[in-house]
Amino acid sequence: MSMSGTVTAKEQERLALQASLDAEKSQAERNRIGQFATPSGLAEDIVRYAVARLPPAEKVHFLDPAFGTGSFYSALLKFVPKKRIAEALGFEIDPHYGKPAAKLWKDTGLVLTFADFTNAEPTPHINVLICNPPYVRHHHLHNGNKTRLQLRTQQASGMKISGLAGLYCHFLGLSHAWMTEGGIAGWLIPSEFMDVNYGHAVKRYLLDRVTLLHIHRFDPNDVQFADALVSSTIVWFRNTRPPADHEVKFTFGGTLFEPRVSRVISAHVLAREPKWTRFPIADVRSRSDIPTLSDFFRIKRGIATGDNNFFILSEKEILTRGLPMEVFTPILPSPRYLAHDEVKARKDGSPDIDRRLFLLNTKLSEEEIHRRFPALAAYLEEGKAKGLQERYLCKHRTLWYGQEDRPPAPIVCTYLGRGDSKSGRPFRFILNGSHATVANVYLALYPTPLIAREMDRDPSLLRKIWSALNKLPADVLLGEGRVYGGGLHKLEPRELSNVPAVFIMDLLPHTAVVPRIKQLGLFAKA
Ligand SMILES: C[S@@+](CC[C@H](N)C(=O)[O-])C[C@H]1O[C@@H](n2cnc3c(N)ncnc32)[C@H](O)[C@@H]1O
Known part of the structure; x- marks a missing residue:
């Protein structure tokens, strides 16, 4: 130089x-005292x-x-x-x-x-x-x-x-x-x-x-x-x-x-x-040097079903109607029904919770459904009779009852938070050990390959990240500048993606140096 x-x-x-x-x-010794x-x-x-x-x-x-x-x-x-x-x-x-x-x-x-x-x-x-x-x-x-x-x-x-x-x-x-x-x-x-x-x-x-x-x-x-x-x-x-x-x-x-x-x-x-x-490149809102959650998770809003009452059924209703379980995917109930921030799985992968709900989730054609599952065909007819097929969301799908692809995410976050929440935590991060997907009352956090690799190496990492996420203050989640008071707040995927994630770097070993992160320099001295 x-x-x-x-x-x-x-x-x-x-x-x-x-x-x-x-x-x-x-x-390691040199890292310890810089x-x-x-x-x-x-x-x-x-x-x-x-x-x-x-x-x-x-x-x-x-x-x-x-x-x-x-x-x-x-x-x-x-x-x-x-x-x-x-x-x-x-x-x-x-x-x-x-x-x-x-x-x-x-x-x-x-x-x-x-x-x-x-x-x-x-x-x-x-x-x-x-x-x-x-x-x-x-x-x-x-x-x-x-x-x-x-x-x-x-x-x-x-x-x-x-x-x-x-x-x-x-x-x-x-x-x-x-x-x-x-x-x-x-x-x-x-x-x-x-x-x-x-x-x-x-x-x-x-x-x-x-x-x-x-x-x-x-x-x-x-x-x-x-x-x-x-x-x-x-x-x-x-x-x-x-x-x-x-x-x-x-x-x-x-x-x-x-x-x-x-x-x-x-x-x-x-x-x-x-x-x-x-600064100095002020006008181009240059990407900040520090990592954000988007470096570690792809964040997506949960599924907009088109009509939760119709597409999400209880286990009991599915059984009573004789509907085929194979066209259903477990889905988490609304956050108020989750007493704990951790959802464990039963043997079959479904959530081990009281309120067990399932999302009708199939790519089968109506013809095929008629042929193979008459009870389900009848159920779809009920939906049509209510005019569901004509609703905006349903109408713009290839199959009016087909849902977006949202695989289960290991961490999900509540989308709406209350400023006056007693816990002091308006947004909850749920550790999802089950195969349940989520509706749009949640955001789904999917690990990027970078962090997925680290999670494979260290099975305790996911849990550590989850607990750190739950400690983030509301104003950090909502972004500096947005005053967090009483009332209801929405946490959009973009906002959550932009949350500074130095705390995740803290959880990674020094060897976890990956291309962009390396450029960030936070580990550059390691
Ligand atoms: C980043 S190095 C800089 C060394 C040198 N000034 C240079 O620029 O090449 C920081 C140095 O501070 C020393 N150090 C760490 N903690 C210290 C402390 N609490 N008080 C005094 N020195 C400390 C370390 O041992 C290390 O030698």
Whole structure:
């Protein structure tokens, strides 16, 4: 990749050290505390960019809170004369990297502390803060630790970070207390915060507490960042309150200094826009970088039968009328008849529930039905006598009684939800272990091949996804911006398809890297 010319001998030494230290650790260990180094070219670009934003005579007080072997520090030494560096601090939790790094940089004036940065006592004296923080997802943060982090981050920055935020959000917030007024910060972080709910607090901080200067997002399709950086973002800000009518530079693709697309966006617009990855290509509502449910499930509305009273029969009615079971498919009753969110199957695959209903579902011609099943033929005649055949839906089918194809779905969701629902869960996701199909009071979720493969590998995955779906708050399901109050709400397949599904990524093993998801970069460091 570009970027800033030749590699110094010291940087070569550091790269060799980095490679040998990385090789002594397993991928899983490195994942656990987010140990993935910044490529030298990029580290250099970042440092150059930061220093260019300082007044020329100002001395540098540098901090890297997640030091590793010091890719940023190395770049600092390359671009800034020694006498201009008043101090350089680093934190590194892991002595495996910290100790050899301290040795590498000894006699350069670096003060490297082998400690957890999130416990450090800040003093506001840093004017260049550069960080590629550990990317540790929230579910790897232990509960007590999470609460402590939330508290400290709030004290340091005013940010009330959600429990779903990754460690990098806390690093960003905690660092606030280290910065001088007017100091500059550059953060190499995942783009995810720009679009998902937990990123809201970070975005408010960037708009209200500091002056957001520039967000550069790498193009996930850019091969030059193949292994480490896809879907990463560099966020630049100055620690000072923003001016009125502030504008922020958004760039995309290429490099920090030579982006492919660039655009200035008003902070007012940003305050209203929930998905910042739309910028800089704002008008084309670009597909967001983060995965949505549609990456994992094809979502379809249940069957519109044309007349549920006629086409859906109870088991008893089928028996009484002597109708042939083979032309019926089990179908779930309306959600109010489902006491539980899980439907188990009987031996024959039908749902093991009290209210047992079946959908008339056949592709047999009327002639054939007359010949083989006189009782069914008589039943169809009853329908015709009621004028069913002439109804819009029935009339537009090849066979007026033929139903759409809706195989049983392993998860179905209720289509209508009440805002005042006592459970606090207006929409219910039902784990359907039976062969029952659903009518249009439900949405059917069919696994895409991608997730189906993972489900084959891990039989517990489906259940985990189901339970995570049931924990999604209503406003996430309905989409940000749609106020969720009392009354009845409909959840359309498109809305459900667009629900951010980072929580499903959390359930997948790191090895589950698949084409689009890989581009998303969420696992790119794995
Ligand atoms: C993504 S790496 C970045 C390393 C280096 N600054 C670079 O850009 O190449 C993050 C580093 O932070 C360290 N780290 C993880 N958790 C930490 C913590 N709580 N406090 C300090 N360092 C931590 C990891 O061991 C790892 O070396």
